[in-house]
Amino acid sequence: MIHYFKNIWAGASTAWVGMVITWKHLFVKKVTIQYPDEKFPIPERARNRLYLQMNRCNGCSSCVLACPVNCITLESVKGTPDDPQKDFYENGKERKVWVTRYEIDFAKCCYCGLCTQACPSDAIQHTVEYEYSEYDREKLIYKFQDLTSEQAEEKKQRLADHKMKEALEKEKKAAAVESKNIKPETDAEKSA
Amino acid sequence: MENTNFLYELLGKNALSITLIVTLPLVFVLIYALIAILAELKVSAWIQERLGPMRTGPWGILQPIAEVVKLLQKEDITPDKANKLLYNLAPFVMFTGAYAAFAVIPFSERFVPADINVGLFYVFAIGSVGSLGIVMGGWASNNKYSLMGAMRSVAQIISYEIPAAMAILSIVVLASSMNLQEINSAQSGWFWNWYLFGGPGTIGKWWVIPFTVILAMIYFISSLAETNRVPFDIPEGESELVAGFHTEYGGIKFAMFFFAEYANMFVVAAILTTIFLGGWNSPFGDLMQGPIWGVFWFIFKGFLVVLVQIWIRWTLPRFRVDQLMYLGWKILLPISFVCFMAISLYVMLK
Amino acid sequence: MSEKKRIELEYSQLDSERMRINVGPQHPSTHGVLRLEVEVDGEIVTEVVPHMGYLHRSFEKYCEQLTYLQVIPYIDRMDYIAAINNEWTYVLGMEKLLGIKVPEKVEYMRVIMAELNRIANHQIAVATFGLDAGAFTPFLFFFRDRELIIWILEKLSGARLLYNYLRVGGLAADVYPGFKEDCLNVVKQVRKTNAEIMDLLINNKIFIQRSANVGILPADVAINYGCSGPVLRGSGVKYDLRKDEPYSIYDRFDFDIPVGKGEVGVIGDCWNRNIVRVYEMEESCRIIEQAVAQMPMEGDVKAMVPKKIKPPVGEVYFRAENPKGDLGFYIVSNGTDKPERIKARGTSFVNLSVLPEISQGYMFADLILILGSIDIVLGEVDR
DSSP states (O other), X not given: OXXXXXXXXXXXXXXXXXXXXXXXXXXXXXXXXOTTTSOOOOOTTOOOSEEEOTTTOOOOOHHHHHOXXXXXXXXXXXXXXXXXXXXXXXXXXXXXXXXXXXXXXXXXXXXXOHHHHHOXXXXXXXXXXXXXXXXXXXXXXXXXXXXXXXHHHHHHHHHHHHHHHHHHHHHHHHHHHHHHHHHHHHHHHHHO | OOOOOHHHHHHOSSHHHHHHHHHHHHHHHHHHHHHHXXXXXXXXXXXXXXXXXXXXXXXXXXXXXXXXXXHHTSOOOOOTTSOHHHHHHHHHHHHHHHHHGGGGOOSBTTBOSOOOTTHHHHHHHHHHHHHHHHHHHHHHTTOHHHHHHHHHHHHHHHHHHHHHHHHHHHHHXXXXXXXXXHHHHTTOSBGGGSGGGTSSOOGGGGGGHHHHHHHHHHHHHHXXXXXXXXXXXXXXOHHHHTTGGGTTOOTHHXXXXXXXXXXHHHHHHHHHHHHHSOTTOOTBTTTTOSHHHHHHHHHHHHHHHHHHHHHHHTTXXXXXXXXXXXXXXXXXXXXXXXXXHHHHHHHHHO | OHHHHHHHHHHHSSOOOOEEEEEOSSOSSTTOSOEEEEEEETTEEEEEEEEOOTTOOOHHHHGGGSOTTTHHHHHHTTSTTSHHHHHHHHHHHHHHHHTOOOOHHHHHHHHHHHHHHHHXXXXXXXXXXXXXXXXXXXXXXXXXXXXXXXHHHHHHHSOSSOOOOEETTEESSOOOTTHHHHHHHHHHHHHHHHHHHIIIIITOHHHHHHHTTSSOOOHHHHHHXXXXXXXXXXXXXXXXXXXXXXXXXXXXXXXXXXXXXXXXXXXXXXXXXXXXHHHHHHHHHHHHHHHHHHOOSOSOTTTTOOSSOOOOSEEEEEEEEOSSSEEEEEEEEOSSSSOSEEEEEOHHHHHHTTHHHHTTTSXXXXXXXXXXXHOOOHHHHHO
């Protein structure tokens, strides 16, 4: 019997205590901020969208190997000495490898930051950008190469030509060495 | 009883004045529902330390209009296997049940749509039409979750009508009348004349005050159960039954259910105000008393009760069905009987 | 099992039919995609069959073709609510295989981050439990506090929820100045909110009526099913890996293991599991305070990180105390830089197996609460 009344008293008093707490919360400063008029400050270490600085990238593909989801596509072409177009890295050295294709697919990127830690020249870095939604999934593939496709084709052609030229020169040299070795023998044969 | 309605004196007893009398409370209910929706959103947000709707209009005051427009422009779907007639009628039946109670509620001393001698009896009788609407909605949807929700809701409403009726009956005994306008007039004067504090009388009434206070609380708790609000919102319990009896409703029919719930909230708040809190009387005696002040005081007190209902919703967890029944039948009912006996004793000895 | 037979006998006399209800993959409660097939007799639950696999991402198979470093983002995504603890278990396993001992500063940092994540996890657990019971406000209070923890971790690692911060042999980045003050601020706020929630939710009579004497899990059943964490401790068994098999530097800190004592209700019911989580938040606050006081700020966090992780041929099983229980990693190495097999003993997977046992005989509304009190996250159940 006494338990019955204790229950009633407990129910009413705990409900009242709860209501006092919510009443007090009506007058506390609210924590909402009005996005997009006010934005929250993002810390500098934030791992949001990636950015590649082309004048630091030397096409080593460390980022491609480090990425756990394979979202980076990298194609590079070795430079030839007879190329009139010259490019220099940020630290002043001359560029020896041309990056013809560098694409990051941000629909696949998981923002883990392993590529930024693997890059030896600090070319790929995280920015604090997070407002880049698109309606079309194709638009999320970001291209970072600064050679046009014609220039890329031209570079590949140059490399192919250079390789062929080198191969021909090698053959000629080998043939010249052979012919030098063979010549005295034919004279001897002739005199004999 | 002569009709204490200023419109009759103004325009005579013809079709025009009757139409006006019927539509004025309707206009009020619709405007009130919009304000109540906004109040619910804003108060709940402030309790939870956030701001609530802020974009629709300055400080979000146009949010209820946005919600109504959104609901009105939705496609009107009727499920294939549903009982078409009952399915379409259900929301309107529920709204009728809620709105019809406004016929006897006095807004001021010069405006009550129908001044009948059995006003309170009428209110309780017509309030059950609302639960009829819920059963129709749940059954006609042809969905086992809706049916479960509707059954629970009806069981809840019927169980909690009895303590509510006992509470009101005690006040009827105190006031010796069922006419709502008379009960209201009897509470004129300062606020200690309210039936919450034992009604008009001398200081000898002090020993009945605890009983009337307890009766007011019992009526308030029962009214929460009547309108399916937390902590009694098992019929709409989102965690369990998706959305209860209005699972299959969308668009304007859902808006009707929504409106009916808010209208119901005001009906029970209005009855609580009229009977316990002095209705259209000013709490300061003759200061700010009059036919027009009456409307202000009535709406003000009714809205305060609605705010307390909203406050409770965001504080307390939900009851389980059997605990709800236990509370209604085994706790509220015996206590209301005891209070009824005490008040009858007081009236006999007076 | 005898419980089930009793229900069959009693109810077979009534002429009622049992309904099969599908508590579908999409819940209004925030547990994830889990399908429960429930057989209900009126309101009483007679059988529950959980169907899972809706979130299976085949991590374990996929990780066989990644290097040991690339596996860490995948480990994060198992228990995504408290990701540091997952990474820590894996990294400790690898360090045991390789025989690396990390510097002091790294140990303290890892302990502080793990305890912060423990608080964050328990905040969500208690908040969603209240949400299942119908109390909407504590949910928002806890999420407001959780933001403070997430801001600290964002300043440290760069991400809010999936950190990729721990490395085999150290950490990925150094601590930022102001870290210690932030942690102490969080501790203060957590204690304040906990006191409020005790009044608002935990001691509320309606909540007690909903959650006490519901879903009673006896201690021997819990041990037989292999439960761990607050599920086991709520049943009165005082077993915590941080005290019973201490790893890292946990033996330097002074903290208690809260156990369900049956202050309200019966030992092993939902209320006791819940209160164990609330008390554990307080114990984590104590650990953080002690660790922050003892932590050295000088030292390199990347000193012992090997350039290329190529462990010798062998296998290791390591287990640590996740917020949800006992997480274990079984790593098999074949001498190359890619693992042969990584198997995760998921905490929530094992804890979920006890649900059919403890929910028989209770009402349908209680089933949701029991599921909430076991505190599962589907990323760990399905992997």
